[in-house]
Amino acid sequence: MNDNMQDSPNDISYSFKNDYSEGAHSNILNALFDTNLEQQDGYGEDYYCLEAAKLIKKKLYNPNAHIHFVSGGTQANLIVISSILQPYESVIAADTGHINIHETGAIEATGHKVNAIASKDGKLTAKDVKGILDIHTDEHMVKPRLVYISNSTEIGSIYKKSELEELSSFCKANNLLLFLDGARLGSGLCAKDNDLSLKELSRLVDVFYIGGTKNGALLGEAIVINDDKINENFRFNIKQKGAMLAKGRVLGIQFLELFKDNLFFDLAYHANKMANKLSENIENLGYKLMINSTTNQIFPIFSNSLISKLSERYSFSIWSSIDEEYSVIRLVTSWATKEYYVDRFIKDLKSLTSSVK
Numbered sequence: 001m002n003d004n005m006q007d008s009p010n011d012i013s014y015s016f017k018n019d020y021s022e023g024a025h026s027n028i029l030n031a032l033f034d035t036n037l038e039q040q041d042g043y044g045e046d047y048y049c050l051e052a053a054k055l056i057k058k059k060l061y062n063p064n065a066h067i068h069f070v071s072g073g074t075q076a077n078l079i080v081i082s083s084i085l086q087p088y089e090s091v092i093a094a095d096t097g098h099i100n101i102h103e104t105g106a107i108e109a110t111g112h113k114v115n116a117i118a119s120k121d122g123k124l125t126a127k128d129v130k131g132i133l134d135i136h137t138d139e140h141m142v143k144p145r146l147v148y149i150s151n152s153t154e155i156g157s158i159y160k161k162s163e164l165e166e167l168s169s170f171c172k173a174n175n176l177l178l179f180l181d182g183a184r185l186g187s188g189l190c191a192k193d194n195d196l197s198l199k200e201l202s203r204l205v206d207v208f209y210i211g212g213t214k215n216g217a218l219l220g221e222a223i224v225i226n227d228d229k230i231n232e233n234f235r236f237n238i239k240q241k242g243a244m245l246a247k248g249r250v251l252g253i254q255f256l257e258l259f260k261d262n263l264f265f266d267l268a269y270h271a272n273k274m275a276n277k278l279s280e281n282i283e284n285l286g287y288k289l290m291i292n293s294t295t296n297q298i299f300p301i302f303s304n305s306l307i308s309k310l311s312e313r314y315s316f317s318i319w320s321s322i323d324e325e326y327s328v329i330r331l332v333t334s335w336a337t338k339e340y341y342v343d344r345f346i347k348d349l350k351s352l353t354s355s356v357k
């Protein structure tokens with residue numbers, strides 16, 4: 001990665017808005033280029049999808065898993081959830097969960113209620129889930145059947161192994177399936193306080209996906225299904241939802257590249273390192289963070305006047321308002337974030353700290 005940006009003009013605006021602002025890692029583009037003129041079968045049955053699936057199963061130490069590639073996160077959530085649930089069944093999620101707030105009602109549009117639970121840290125516990133089961137007692141209500149979580153979560157937190165184990169056992173004991181949205185799984189697994197491996201995760205959930213879009217791929221998510229029954233008609237569901245790409249090779253080639261060495265983890269590690277550097281320095285300057293995130297999304301609390309000054313040179317999202325004077329912003333780093341701009345942000349923040357209230 002070329003981080004030699006010292007000569008870049010100082011007035012350039014840099015984005016910490018998300019982790020999909022850049023294209024794709026050059027290894028991936030090269031692999032797409034190198035294989036360009038090969039003739040391959042379509043719809044996920046090409047050599048590269050099959051090889052990538054084999055490789056991912058190996059990395060999961062899970063030869064019985066089923067792997068399917070789709071192009072995006074909302075699509076993965078929609079297909080997984082709607083193919084698992086009976087018409088009268090519902091999915092339980094944290095109120096901050098992506099399916100609850102950022103998917104335009106995609107799940108509800110398939111006829112399934114999302115049972116949202118208030119969560120301060122973006123995570124769900126067995127106790128939270130029990131609370132929903134306790135109030136859904138008969139056929140006059142939806143029947144909760146699936147628990148949706150994400151790792152890292154919508155607000156950058158991660159599940160510790162013990163937390164996922166507890167949730168997983170509770171689900172098993174209560175006839176619930178557990179689905180983990182891994183749009184940012186790389187960042188979650190590479191966080192400095194993570195104690196969960198791909199292998200353990202794969203053992204603890206029924207379905208999950210490995211996000212490529214936010215971790216160096218042009219696009220793509222790899223859905224992993226640990227249950228033969230869920231997998232049985234899954235390809236019909238993919239096709240019916242318009243997600244089975246004729247040129248499925250585009251996804252297989254990318255995932256093969258991400259997993260053939262350590263690229264997937266190296267890229268996520270870089271994104272986290274940049275975010276950790278930002279949060280450490282922000283805290284050292286005396287600012288508070290909304291949540292203690294060790295992943296690639298951080299949520300500092302700044303005065304509105306400081307936010308307005310920072311936005312002259314950086315783009316980011318305003319996450320929420322604290323009061324009339326203060327707001328939370330979201331800074332997201334990516335696999336391609338240049339350290340030069342992280343350092344420049346810190347330098348700018350330092351000088352604004354002494355001049356702006």
Ligand SMILES: Cc1ncc(COP(=O)(O)O)c(C=O)c1O
Nearest residue numbers: 072073074075098150181183213
């Ligand atoms: C946790 C999570 N899941 C799913 C998605 C949806 O992904 P897409 O925008 O590719 O549909 C996102 C996107 O931000 C996300 O953060």
